[in-house]
Amino acid sequence: MLKPASLEFAKGIISTAYLKDPTDPACKDDPGVQTWRAFMDKYYPDGDKTNSNNVYGYAVAQTMVQVIKQCGDDLTRENVMKQAASIKNFSSDVMLPGIKVNTGPDDFFPIEQMQLMRFDGEAWRLFGDVITGEVGH
Numbered sequence: 001m002l003k004p005a006s007l008e009f010a011k012g013i014i015s016t017a018y019l020k021d022p023t024d025p026a027c028k029d030d031p032g033v034q035t036w037r038a039f040m041d042k043y044y045p046d047g048d049k050t051n052s053n054n055v056y057g058y059a060v061a062q063t064m065v066q067v068i069k070q071c072g073d074d075l076t077r078e079n080v081m082k083q084a085a086s087i088k089n090f091s092s093d094v095m096l097p098g099i100k101v102n103t104g105p106d107d108f109f110p111i112e113q114m115q116l117m118r119f120d121g122e123a124w125r126l127f128g129d130v131i132t133g134e135v136g137h
Contacts, residue, residue: 007119007121007122008121010119010121011119011120011121012118012119013118013119014116014117014118014119015116015117015119015124016114016115016116016117017096017114017115017117017124017126018095018096018099018111018113018114018115019052019055019056019059019094019095019096020032020033020055020094020095020096021052021055021124022036022037022049022050022055022094023049023050024123024124025123031093032092032093032094032095033093033094035093036055036058036093036094037049039058040054055094058092058093058094059092059093059094059095062092062093062094063087063090063092063101063110066087066090066101067080067083067084067087068080068083070083070086070087071083084103085103085104085105085107085108086103086104086105087101087102087103087110088102089101089102090102096115096126096130097130098113098115098129098130099111099113099114099115099130100113112132112133113130113131113132113133114130114131114133115127115128115129115130115131116128116131
């Protein structure tokens with residue numbers, strides 16, 4: 001998205017992230033990214049591995065699997081909804097270290113943490129600690 005405007009002009013832009021970037025050379029040997037790549041190769045071989053929506057979809061699917069595991073044998077709508085609102089400290093393979101999914105009966109915002117990143121003209125570079133910002137109710 002930055003290429004049309006010229007990467008040079010994008011230098012210094014700051015944004016946030018909560019997912020790993022499989023195009024980042026720093027993630028090349030990351031076990032979670034390798035698992036995601038193997039998943040893509042098997043189930044979506046024509047999928048674009050540079051499209052962050054594919055990483056996001058994988059993280060969402062892993063979170064749903066966690067909800068189903070928490071349900072046990074009770075897969076009623078009521079229990080699925082209860083478990084979806086009872087996730088504690090879950091992290092997908094493709095979430096940045098320290099990012100956790102947490103929900104509660106009155107807290108339906110699963111991700112309330114991010115890490116800052118700065119574009120250096122070639123790639124995004126993470127910096128600082130994971131920051132938490134709870135959403136008001």
